[in-house]
Amino acid sequence: MSASIQSSVKLQKADNVIIATRALQVGDKAGSLSVLDSISAGHKIAEVPVAKGEALIKFGQTIGFASMDIPAGSHVHSHNMEFSDPGVHHSFCKEYKPTQFVAHPEERTFNGYLREDGTVGTRNYIAILTSVNCSATAAHRIADAFGDEDLAEFENIDGVASFAHGTGCGMAGDNEGFANLQRVLWGYAKNPNVGGVLLVGLGCEVNQIDFLLEAYGLKQSPTFQVMNIQGMGGLRKTIEAGKEKIKAMLPEVNKTSRAPAPISKLMVGLQCGGSDGWSGVTANPALGYATDLLVQYGGTSVLSETSEIYGAEHLLTSRAANQKIAEKLVERVRWWEDYTARNNGNMDNNPSPGNKRGGLTTILEKSLGAVAKGGTTALEGVYKYGEPIDTTGFVFMDSPGYDPASVTGQIASGCNLIIFTTGRGSAFGSKPSPTIKVASNTPLFEHMPEDMDLNAGSIISEGKSVEAVGEEIFEFMIKVASGEHSKSEAQGLGDYEFIPWQIGAVM
Structure with missing residues (x-):
């Protein structure tokens, strides 16, 4: 990247637009150009005349086409530029280069939470996940019961967080949206930043907890618990039972402490x-x-x-x-x-x-x-x-x-x-x-x-x-x-x- 003068910058030699580095008024200079319009910082200026239909070039690539003739020094934006397929050819793998790794990667580390599967967390959360929006309130209220004061004695835990969403039912059980939701719930449960999980459902939703457990091989343990509102006998009972499950989980999750881990x-x-x-x-x-x-x-x-x-x-x-x-x-x-x-x-x-x-x-x-x-x-x-x-x-x-x-x-x-x-x-x-x-x-x-x-x-x-x-x-x-x-x-x-x-x- 080479700067023309303080008021503008040109990114690539092939570009026919420059970028204003500060607000410019009519008559101000941008390089050798006299600016023809008021132009805000970060906006484009035509460096040369651009004819209608001609490509506008930034980063050395086509970013659009002139919808009218554009004189040099003019503001280039939505009023005189339009989108069109630039017809770029995909040259598969032509610029592939194997990664050059550093000589001694072990010399740089971070302090993280080492998990049994070999991954390393940058945080150590207990996650309350919901299978359906119907259990969102229960999840939020369980998580809200564990503030900073409640977690003060558990120095290796970063928090108890609820992850509630707006779906899980009223949907087909075999389409892309359902697959997305399943992958997200499983992925959050397995994320290395999560040390404990409570999965809360309603009971009759399309996104059944039992199906999730079976599909992804998830098993209940002291740090992985499930429950649903209908099975527990209502919202209040679910919230109270959920709090007790989290209380029991806290000492287990707190056993993991930060240790040096490779940046890899x-x-x-x-x-x-x-x-x-x-x-x-x-x-x-x-x-x-x-x-x-x-x-x-x-x-x-x-x-x-x-x-x-x-x-x-x-x-x-x-x-x-x-x-x-x-x-x-x-x-x-x-x-x-x-x-x-x-x-x-x-x-x-x-x-x-x-x-x-x-x-x-x-x-x-x-x-x-x-x-x-x-x-x-x-x-x-x-x-x-x-x-x-x-x-x-x-x-x-x-x-x-x-x-x-x-x-x-x-x-x-x-x-x-x-x-x-x-x-x-x-x-x-x-x-x-x-x-x-x-x-x-x-x-x-x-x-x-x-x-x-x-x-x-x-x-x-x-x-x-x-x-x-x-x-x-x-x-x-x-x-x-x-x-x-x-x-x-x-x-x-x-x-x-x-x-x-x-x-x-x-x-």
Whole structure:
């Protein structure tokens, strides 16, 4: 990336747009250009005249097409730019390179909770899961009975959290939505950040607890208990019995304490939300650099949000370790094209209004910036929503772009840490896996200091390198994995952000 002058930046030599680094008025200079419109920071400026129908280039890639003639110095945005399929060719595996691992990975560790199956938690929660929305109140009230004072003597327990959702019945028991819900519940029960589970149902729902236990080989134990409201004789009795089960579970879960573990045991979900024109320039590439470091230490990074890599998936298929992995990603993209079409939507129903105010114009532009979170290492696997991730390295998990639903799937797949970049601002947080938030611009970092952990905007405001900020993210990742609270975690976020992706008719 090379800066022309302080007021603007050009990302790639092939680009025909530049980015305003501060608000510009008519007549201001951006390089050698005289600006013809009022332009907000993070928005695009035509560096050269662009004819109607001509491609607009950012990141060295097509992000859209001019819907009218655009003079040099003009604001480039929704009023003069449109989405169209750029006709990108998928060159499977052509840029695949085996990962170069660090020489002595054992030299870097974090302090985590070692589990019997070999995974390592960054937190140690007791999770109260619900099979159906009808048991949501019971789950919340059981969890609410165990506050900080009640857990003070259990120093190895991070909390008792309820994970209630809005489905589980009124649905077909053999479709994609049902499979998603089953994988999510099983995945949360098995997540390394969960040391104990209480699964609460109603009794007559489609999503039967017994079926879940049988399908996934789950067995009751001192740290895995189940119950349902109808069998217990009502809501009050269920809540009281649930409290007693958690009380009995606390000493057992507390027996596990933090111990050094290799960084290879980290599985980090990569997210972006409330993105702006800087997300793909600062925060996402810096996270990508941190992702590369994690993978080089043998860890796993999980990119998701299929609807927000649309039009940029060729950058991932070209890095795929083999053709089967590349084809699986394309199959997921084609599924999304069909899914949105049959629901009277389209894949360009994005960016959001907030994204557009921040400078993003088309899904192509947003996707090209979002893919940068995945760094540069090989794509080693593609997984369905909430499917257990059984390989290391950089992988992709299918999900919506809706942040709570996407993160829910990542945690179900095994992620024990989440890193979330944002340019407009976000108050998102998650349990049992904590979320680290990275601001894409300095004004946001200064405006929301209680929510933002790190400032990637320093790449523009202070001239830091992407690599230097990536190192900061990597080091903070290890601190949080070892127990330091992230900003969202300190504010108690995560109790209401459990949103399994619901597909199919509600009956």
